[in-house]
Amino acid sequence: xxxxxxxxxxxxxxxxxxxxxxxxxxxxxxxxxxxxxxxxxxxxxxxxxxxxxxxxxxxxxxxxxxxxxxxxxxxxxxxxxxxxxxxxxxxxxxxxxxxxxxxxxxxxxxxxxxxxxxxxxxxxxxxxxxxxxxxxxxxxxxxxxxxxxxxxxxxxxxxxxxxxxxxxxxxxxxxxxxxxxxxxxxxxxxxxxxxxxxxxxxxxxxxxxxxxxxxxxxxxxxxxxxxxxxxxxxxxxxxxxxxxxxxxxxxxxxxxxxxxxxxxxxxxxxxxxxxxxxxxxxxxxxxxxxxxxxxxxxxxxxxxxxxxxxxxxxxxxxxxxxxxxxxxxxxxxxxxxxxxxxxxxxxxxxxxxxxxxxxxxxxxxxxxxxxxxxxxxxxxxxxxxxxxxxxxxxxxxxxxxxxxxxxxxxxxxxxxxxxxxxxxxxxxxxxxxxxxxxxxxxxxxxxxxxxxxxxxxxxxxxxxxxxxxxxxxxxxxxxxxxxxxxxxxxxxxxxxxxxxxxxxxxxxxxxxxxxxxxxxxxxxxxxxxxxxxxxxxxxxxxxxxxxxxxxxxxxxxxxxxxxxxxxxxxxxxxxxxxxxxxxxxxxxxxxxxxxxxxxxxxxxxxxxxxxxxxxxxxxxxxxxxxxxxxxxxxxxxxxxxxxxxxxxxxxxxxxxxxxxxxxxxxxxxxxxxxxxxxxxxxxxxxxxxxxxxxxxxxxxxxxxxxxxxxxxxxxxxxxxxxxxxxxxxxxxxxxxxxxxxxxxxxxxxxxxxxxxxxxxxxxxxxxxxxxxxxxxxxxxxxxxxxxxxxxxxxxxxxxxxxxxxxxxxxxxxxxxxxxxxxxxxxxxxxxxxxxxxxxxxxxxxxxxxxxxxxxxxxxxxxxxxxxxxxxxxxxxxxxxxxxxxxxxxxxxxxxxxxxxxxxxxxxxxxxxxxxxxxxxxxxxxxxxxxx
DNA sequence: GAGTTTGAAACT
DNA sequence: CAGTTTCAAACTC
Numbered sequence: 001x002x003x004x005x006x007x008x009x010x011x012x013x014x015x016x017x018x019x020x021x022x023x024x025x026x027x028x029x030x031x032x033x034x035x036x037x038x039x040x041x042x043x044x045x046x047x048x049x050x051x052x053x054x055x056x057x058x059x060x061x062x063x064x065x066x067x068x069x070x071x072x073x074x075x076x077x078x079x080x081x082x083x084x085x086x087x088x089x090x091x092x093x094x095x096x097x098x099x100x101x102x103x104x105x106x107x108x109x110x111x112x113x114x115x116x117x118x119x120x121x122x123x124x125x126x127x128x129x130x131x132x133x134x135x136x137x138x139x140x141x142x143x144x145x146x147x148x149x150x151x152x153x154x155x156x157x158x159x160x161x162x163x164x165x166x167x168x169x170x171x172x173x174x175x176x177x178x179x180x181x182x183x184x185x186x187x188x189x190x191x192x193x194x195x196x197x198x199x200x201x202x203x204x205x206x207x208x209x210x211x212x213x214x215x216x217x218x219x220x221x222x223x224x225x226x227x228x229x230x231x232x233x234x235x236x237x238x239x240x241x242x243x244x245x246x247x248x249x250x251x252x253x254x255x256x257x258x259x260x261x262x263x264x265x266x267x268x269x270x271x272x273x274x275x276x277x278x279x280x281x282x283x284x285x286x287x288x289x290x291x292x293x294x295x296x297x298x299x300x301x302x303x304x305x306x307x308x309x310x311x312x313x314x315x316x317x318x319x320x321x322x323x324x325x326x327x328x329x330x331x332x333x334x335x336x337x338x339x340x341x342x343x344x345x346x347x348x349x350x351x352x353x354x355x356x357x358x359x360x361x362x363x364x365x366x367x368x369x370x371x372x373x374x375x376x377x378x379x380x381x382x383x384x385x386x387x388x389x390x391x392x393x394x395x396x397x398x399x400x401x402x403x404x405x406x407x408x409x410x411x412x413x414x415x416x417x418x419x420x421x422x423x424x425x426x427x428x429x430x431x432x433x434x435x436x437x438x439x440x441x442x443x444x445x446x447x448x449x450x451x452x453x454x455x456x457x458x459x460x461x462x463x464x465x466x467x468x469x470x471x472x473x474x475x476x477x478x479x480x481x482x483x484x485x486x487x488x489x490x491x492x493x494x495x496x497x498x499x500x501x502x503x504x505x506x507x508x509x510x511x512x513x514x515x516x517x518x519x520x521x522x523x524x525x526x527x528x529x530x531x532x533x534x535x536x537x538x539x540x541x542x543x544x545x546x547x548x549x550x551x552x553x554x555x556x557x558x559x560x561x562x563x564x565x566x567x568x569x570x571x572x573x574x575x576x577x578x579x580x581x582x583x584x585x586x587x588x589x590x591x592x593x594x595x596x597x598x599x600x601x602x603x604x605x606x607x608x609x610x611x612x613x614x615x616x617x618x619x620x621x622x623x624x625x626x627x628x629x630x631x632x633x634x635x636x637x638x639x640x641x642x643x644x645x646x647x648x649x650x651x652x653x654x655x656x657x658x659x660x661x662x663x664x665x666x667x668x669x670x671x672x673x674x675x676x677x678x679x680x681x682x683x684x685x686x687x688x689x690x691x692x693x694x695x696x697x698x699x700x701x702x703x704x705x706x707x708x709x710x711x712x713x714x715x716x717x718x719x720x721x722x723x724x725x726x727x728x729x730x731x732x733x734x735x736x737x738x739x740x741x742x743x744x745x746x747x748x749x750x751x752x753x754x755x756x757x758x759x760x761x762x763x764x765x766x767x768x769x770x771x772x773x774x775x776x777x778x779x780x781x782x783x784x785x786x787x788x789x790x791x792x793x794x795x796x797x798x799x800x801x802x803x804x805x806x807x808x809x810x811x812x813x814x815x816x817x818x819x820x821x822x823x824x825x826x827x828x829x830x831x832x833x834x835x836x837x838x839x840x841x842x843x844x845x846x847x848x849x850x851x852x853x854x855x856x857x858x859x860x861x862x863x864x865x866x867x868x869x870x871x872x873x874x875x876x877x878x879x880x881x882x883x884x885x886x887x888x889x890x891x892x893x894x895x896x897x898x899x900x901x902x903x904x905x906x907x908x909x910x911x912x913x914x915x916x917x918x919x920x921x922x923x924x925x926x927x928x929x930x931x
Numbered sequence: 932g933a934g935t936t937t938g939a940a941a942c943t
Numbered sequence: 944c945a946g947t948t949t950c951a952a953a954c955t956c
Binding site for chain 3: 533535536537538539540544546547548614618619620625
Binding site for chain 2: 950953955956
C-alpha cells in the first residue's frame with residue numbers, strides 16, 4: 001500500500017497524506033479527519049506555563065520540616081493569602097506594638113470565609129493557641145490599600161530572649177481596638193473558632209485542648225483563625241479582612257494522625273501530625289543596628305518568574321545560638337507582591353526547634369562595604385539540642401534539606417532549610433513530593449535591595465510585574481524590592497545551597513552549588529543538578545542578555561568573563577542593566593520555555609526560534625537546546641526538530657545513548673550503580689511516552705461493547721459448531737487478540753493523528769486563515785496553488801516561503817500522484833523582500849532540496865504579480881507572471897535566473913484556491929520573464 | 932585552541 | 944517594524 005518509502009513517510013506530516021489510518025479504520029476516520037481540520041482551523045495560542053498567575057498572591061512560611069502535604073498545600077494557596085505553615089509546632093506570639101502601622105481589628109471569621117484579599121496565616125501546632133509557648137512579637141501591619149501585611153519589628157520588643165520556645169509565654173496580640181478572632185476547640189472534630197477580643201492589651205489565650213484530650217485524627221486539627229480587619233493609618237482603602245488561621249495539632253497525637261487540608265479563606269494547609277513537633281520562634285528584637293557581614297550576603301536579584309519570591313539561604317555553619325528570639329520583620333504587600341524580609345540583628349536566629357534538633361535560621365542583615373544596599377542573609381544551622389516543645393518523640397537524625405517556602409501565590413519564597421552542619425551528610429535520596437513541588441516551582445524571586453538608589457529608583461517603573469519597592473518599615477531607606485528575576489549572590493566564600501535543589505534527582509548531595517533558577521528549557525533537576533557553565537563574556541560586561549549568567553538572574557561566579565559587572569561591586573550598573581533589559585522586554589527574565597496546554601506535557605518556547613541553517617537540530621536552536629520540539633510559533637526554516645523527524649530521532653537516540661554512557665561511567669566511578677538503574681528506570685517511561693503510549697481514552701464503552709460482541713460471536717459460532725470447549729476458548733482468545741490488535745492499531749493511528757494535528761498547527765501560521773481549505777485540497781490530492789489569504793508583508797512573505805519547506809514534505813509524500821505544488825506570492829514582495837525570498841530559496845536549495853527525491857520532478861513555482869487580480873489572472877492565463885520552477889532533479893537553484901521582483905506593493909489580500917496545473921512545469925528554472 | 936558558524940540580542 | 948550589527952555560545956578543524 002505504501003507507495004512512498006518509509007523515510008519519506010516519516011518526513012511527512014501524515015495528517016494529510018497518510019490515509020492509512022483513515023482507510024484501515026473506517027470507523028475512526030471521520031473523527032480523525034474532523035479533528036485535523038478543526039484543529040487546523042483552531043489555531044489558538046497555547047497558554048504557556050511559564051507565567052505563573054500573577055494575580056494569586058499568597059505568602060506561606062513552611063517550616064523546614066514541612067511535610068509533603070505542607071508544600072503541596074502551599075502550592076495550592078491562592079489569591080492574596082498569607083499562610084505561614086509549619087509542619088511542627090510553632091510557638092508564636094504576636095504582639096502589637098505602639099506602632100501606628102498596626103491595626104488589628106477582629107471580625108468574625110470562619111474557616112470558610114471567602115476572601116480574595118484575605119491574608120491567612122496558617123500554622124500547625126502553633127503555640128499561639130497551644131498555650132503560648134512562644135511569642136511572636138512581630139507587629140503586624142496590614143495595609144489594605146496595598147494589600148500589604150507588614151510584620152514590623154518594634155523597637156524594644158523584648159520578647160526576644162525570653163521567648164524560649166519551650167516556655168509557655170503568654171501570647172499577646174495587642175492592638176488597640178482590635179479584635180482577634182481565633183478558633184480552636186480541642187474537642188471538636190471540625191475546626192472551631194474562638195473569638196478573642198483584643199483590646200488595648202488583649203491577650204491571646206491559649207486555645208489548645210487539655211493534655212488529657214484524646215484526639216482523633218480530625219480532632220488533632222484545630223483551627224484557629226484570626227481575622228483581622230486591618231486599619232492602617234495610611235490607608236483609606238476599603239477594609240480587607242485578613243485571617244490568621246492556625247491549624248493546631250495536639251501534641252502527643254498518634255503518629256498516624258494525618259490532617260486533611262484545612263481551607264481557610266483561600267489557604268489550604270495540611271499538617272501531618274505525625275511529624276515531630278517543632279517550634280518556630282518568631283520574635284523581634286529591638287536591635288536595629290545593621291551588622292555588616294562582608295561576604296555573607298543574599299543575593300537579591302530579579303528572577304525569571306515574577307511570581308515568586310525566593311530567599312536563598314546562604315548556608316553556613318552557624319554556631320548554635322542560645323538566642324531563641326528572632327526578629328523577623330516581614331513586610332508582605334500582597335496586592336503588589338511586596339515581600340520584605342528584614343533582620344534587625346545579624347545574630348538573631350530564626351530558630352526552629354524541633355524535637356529532632358534545632359534549626360536555626362539566622363536572618364542577617366548585611367551591609368556591603370561601599371554599597372548602600374542592605375542584604376539579607378539567611379543562615380540555617382542545626383543543633384542536636386532539642387528546644388522548644390519537648391513533648392514529641394525525639395529522634396531522628398539527619399536533617400535533610402527541606403524547603404521553607406514563603407508563598408504569596410504569585411510571590412513565593414523558598415528557602416531550603418538545609419542544616420549547614422549536616423548538609424554534606426545528606427544522603428542522596430529521592431526527594432519527597434513536597435520538595436518536588438517546590439522544585440517544580442522553579443520560577444522564583446529574590447528580594448532585591450532597592451531603596452537607596454535614587455538614580456535608579458525613579459526608573460523602576462518598568463520593573464517586571466510584581467516588582468514593588470518596599471520602603472523600610474521604619475521609614476528608613478532599607479527597603480527592598482521584589483523583582484521577578486533570579487539573582488542570587490554568588491559569594492566566593494559562602495557555600496551556596498541550591499535553591500531548587502529538591503529535584504527528582506538526588507540533588508542535595510552536599511555539593512553546594514550556586515543558587516539559581518533553572519536554565520531555560522532545562523528541567524529543574526537538570527538546572528539544579530548540573531553546575532552552571534561559566535560565561536566567557538568579554539564585551540558585554542555580563543550586563544546584557546548575551547551573558548547567560550545575567551540572563552539567568554545570577555551573579556557571575558567563577559566565570560571567565562572580562563570586565564564583569566555582574567556582581568555586587570557593580571550593583572548600580574547591574575540594576576540599570578536589569579532595568580534596561582526589562583524596559584526593552586518586560587519578560588526578559590522570564591523563562592523562555594513554557595508549557596503547552598493543560599494536560600500536555602510538551603513544553604515549548606515562548607517566542608519560538610528563528611533558526612535558518614541549523615535545522616533546529618543543533619544547540620544553536622533554543623528549542624533543541626531545551627530538548628523540546630519546535631512549535632507553531634517558531635519561525636525556523638528547514639526545521640527538522642519535529643516529532644517525526646528521522647534526523648531528530650537519530651539525534652535523540654544518540655544523545656540518549658551518550659547520556660546513558662555518561663551515567664554509567666559516572667556511576668561506575670562513584671560506585672553508585674543503584675543510581676544508574678534508578679535513572680534508567682526514569683528514562684524508560686519518557687521514551688515510551690514519546691512514542692508508544694496509547695491514548696487511554698481510546699477504549700471507550702463502545703469499543704468494549706464491540707469487543708464483547710465479537711467474543712460472543714465467536715462463542716456462538718463455536719457453540720453452534722459444537723466445538724469442544726478448548727477449541728471454543730482458543731477461538732475466543734484469538735478473537736480477543738484480534739480485537740486488541742485492532743484497538744491498539746486504531747489507538748496508535750489516533751495518536752499519530754494527534755501528533756499530526758500538532759504539526760498541522762505548526763504549519764498553519766497566522767498568515768493562513770484558510771488553512772483548513774488547503775488541507776482539504778491536499779487531502780483530495782488536487783494540484784493546487786497556494787496563496788496567502790491574508791495581508792502579506794515582506795516579513796510574512798518570508799514566513800510563507802518557509803512554509804514551502806514544510807509543504808514539500810507533503811509533496812514528497814505524494815510523489816506517485818505527481819502532485820504539483822505552486823507557491824504564489826502575488827504583488828506583495830518588495831524588492832528587498834524579494835531578496836529575502838531569494839535567500840529563503842537558497843535555503844530551500846541548500847537544506848531542503850537535498851532531501852528531496854532526485855528521481856522525481858517536483859516543481860515549485862514561485863509566482864509574483866503586482867496585484868491579487870493580476871496574479872489570479874496569471875494563473876489562468878499564465879501571463880504577466882513571474883514564476884520560477886524548480887527541478888528537483890538538478891538539486892540546484894540558480895538564483896540569478898530568478899530575475900528581480902519589481903513589485904513594491906506591500907499589501908495585497910489574496911485569496912487562494914485550487915488552480916489546477918495552471919503553471920507548466922519545466923525541468924529547469926525558467927528564466928525570469930515579464931510582460 | 933584557533934577559527935568559523937550560528938542565532939539571539941542589541942542596535943539603528 | 945524591519946534590517947543590520949553585535950555578541951557569545953556552539954561548533955569545526
